[in-house]
Amino acid sequence: MSKxxxxxxxxxxEVEYLCEPRETLLDCLRDHLDxxxxxxxxxxxxxxxxxVTMDGRLVCSCLVLGAEAQGKEIATIEGMAEDxxxxxxxxxxxxxxxxxxxxxxxxxxxAAKSLLEKNPDPTETEMRYWLAGNLCRCTGxxxxxxxxxxxxxxxxxxx
Amino acid sequence: xxxxxxPSFEEASRIAASASGTTRFLAGGTDVLVQxxxxxxxxxxxxxxxxxxxxxxxxxxxDGGWRIGVAVAGAEMTEHPDLGRDWPGIVEGMDLIGSxxxxxxxxxxxxxxxGSPAADGVPAxxxxxxxxxxxxxxxxxxxxxxxxxxGPGKTCLEKGEVISALNIPARGENGGDAYLxxxxxxxxxxxxxxxxxxxxxxxxxITEARVVLGAVAPTIRAVQACADALIGTTLDDAALxxxxxxxxxxxxxxxxxxxxxxxxxxxxxxxxxxxxxxxxARAKGEQS
Ligand SMILES: Cc1cc2nc3c(=O)[nH]c(=O)nc-3n(C[C@H](O)[C@H](O)[C@H](O)COP(=O)(O)OP(=O)(O)OC[C@H]3O[C@@H](n4cnc5c(N)ncnc54)[C@H](O)[C@@H]3O)c2cc1C
Ligand code: FES
Ligand code: FES
Numbered sequence: 001m002s003k004x005x006x007x008x009x010x011x012x013x014e015v016e017y018l019c020e021p022r023e024t025l026l027d028c029l030r031d032h033l034d035x036x037x038x039x040x041x042x043x044x045x046x047x048x049x050x051x052v053t054m055d056g057r058l059v060c061s062c063l064v065l066g067a068e069a070q071g072k073e074i075a076t077i078e079g080m081a082e083d084x085x086x087x088x089x090x091x092x093x094x095x096x097x098x099x100x101x102x103x104x105x106x107x108x109x110x111a112a113k114s115l116l117e118k119n120p121d122p123t124e125t126e127m128r129y130w131l132a133g134n135l136c137r138c139t140g141x142x143x144x145x146x147x148x149x150x151x152x153x154x155x156x157x158x159x
Numbered sequence: 160x161x162x163x164x165x166p167s168f169e170e171a172s173r174i175a176a177s178a179s180g181t182t183r184f185l186a187g188g189t190d191v192l193v194q195x196x197x198x199x200x201x202x203x204x205x206x207x208x209x210x211x212x213x214x215x216x217x218x219x220x221x222d223g224g225w226r227i228g229v230a231v232a233g234a235e236m237t238e239h240p241d242l243g244r245d246w247p248g249i250v251e252g253m254d255l256i257g258s259x260x261x262x263x264x265x266x267x268x269x270x271x272x273x274g275s276p277a278a279d280g281v282p283a284x285x286x287x288x289x290x291x292x293x294x295x296x297x298x299x300x301x302x303x304x305x306x307x308x309x310g311p312g313k314t315c316l317e318k319g320e321v322i323s324a325l326n327i328p329a330r331g332e333n334g335g336d337a338y339l340x341x342x343x344x345x346x347x348x349x350x351x352x353x354x355x356x357x358x359x360x361x362x363x364x365i366t367e368a369r370v371v372l373g374a375v376a377p378t379i380r381a382v383q384a385c386a387d388a389l390i391g392t393t394l395d396d397a398a399l400x401x402x403x404x405x406x407x408x409x410x411x412x413x414x415x416x417x418x419x420x421x422x423x424x425x426x427x428x429x430x431x432x433x434x435x436x437x438x439x440a441r442a443k444g445e446q447s
Binding site for chain 1: 185188195196197234259261345
């Protein structure tokens with residue numbers, strides 16, 4: 001099977017990889033680019049553990065082909081902390097103990113960040129609906145929601 | 160699997176027409192990739208339509224109708240400033256599909272061509288009288304959305320045919336539409352019943368109506384008896400009762416873990432009533 005050569009931008013850096021046509025963007029991030037932050041929970045779009053943004057849109061990277069990333073801009077959890085300083089969302093997740101096993105955490109952080117970029121002052125209901133495609137089997141969600149709302153408040157004050 | 164990125168629908172059609180194995184078009188991939196990953200369908204040729212110019216456009220036509228590109232994602236429809244004002248039912252049907260992540264990718268045409276009787280995007284399109292432009296080996300033709308699905312997972316599209324646009328008619332004066340579905344959860348589930356209503360009023364009286372049920376038969380179903388129950392009425396209790404009865408009579412649902420035959424039938428009547436009330440209020444300009 002002939003491989004496809006893909007050039008794309010991940011977290012601002014130009015990268016390239018060779019992929020099989022059926023490999024997903026998630027496979028390519030993890031197996032070809034060594035970016036293992038995005039997780040595979042289900043592989044069928046249900047859990048959100050693989051969330052990344054592509055050209056600014058939140059997507060499940062398990063439902064995007066690696067080949068489709070050609071010429072796009074991808075953002076993953078690895079790009080969230082800047083120069084070693086944690087993003088407010090990341091800090092608040094630690095502060096509120098909003099994770100246990102941590103499998104869902106990268107996806108939820110990427111998803112929450114994408115909402116706050118669109119709407120810096122979401123209601124709790126808006127936040128819960130936005131994150132409905134991010135499943136967490138450990139926390140019961142409450143601490144996650146509190147962490148995100150708190151981070152949003154801090155980010156509003158800082159801006 | 161061969162991955163293609165044709166620059167035109169003619170080329171996409173040509174690739175599909177000359178393919179010998181299983182062919183799929185790739186729009187948002189939220190059905191295609193799930194089927195691929197779970198080894199249900201591995202296409203020999205996968206034809207990505209997203210490199211074709213214009214597929215991401217939502218354009219108002221001269222007659223006031225809309226032309227929606229085949230790669231427009233749900234989120235892009237919801238964010239559009241005017242589309243939802245004309246056709247809130249179509250936009251809310253699409254918006255119900257999946258999560259935020261799925262909304263970033265899923266398209267209406269993909270929803271239609273996947274052929275699920277429970278597809279949430281389709282009933283409101285049928286109720287609106289929407290059509291698709293189909294490009295094939297013999298040129299392009301327009302087909303009513305209602306005629307595309309022929310059974311679960313099946314469409315009337317022939318080998319080599321690809322949908323090149325979705326056409327929604329002009330809203331016109333005093334019209335309103337709505338779509339409701341019932342699912343056991345509040346998000347991320349498959350419709351147990353879906354119902355779209357599109358109607359027009361003259362004063363308080365309904366002059367035109369279309370009622371479409373999803374997930375209660377092998378295909379999405381427009382129910383003329385439901386429309387007849389509404390036309391000429393002011394949506395009084397008698398009309399709602401007649402609508403409810405006609406909707407229940409049109410059901411031939413499956414029995415599964417999401418809902419029994421009895422439950423689905425009952426819910427069809429309830430949703431028809433509720434969707435009709437919303438569409439009526441929208442037609443009269445009392446609700447957005
Ligand atoms: C987690 C999850 C939740 C979901 N929730 C819902 C839900 O609530 N309601 C619902 O209805 N669906 C749901 N779906 C199913 C799916 O998201 C929708 O059916 C979606 O609209 C499919 O669109 P797509 O663009 O992703 O299609 P694709 O997967 O790209 O394509 C689907 C089919 O359409 C064909 N096709 C695509 N474009 C064309 C074209 N231009 N011409 C001819 N054929 C074409 C393809 O060959 C394929 O057979 C869900 C899926 C997931 C993964
Ligand atoms: S791994 Fe992609 S949604 Fe679960
Ligand atoms: S912390 Fe374990 S799944 Fe969320």
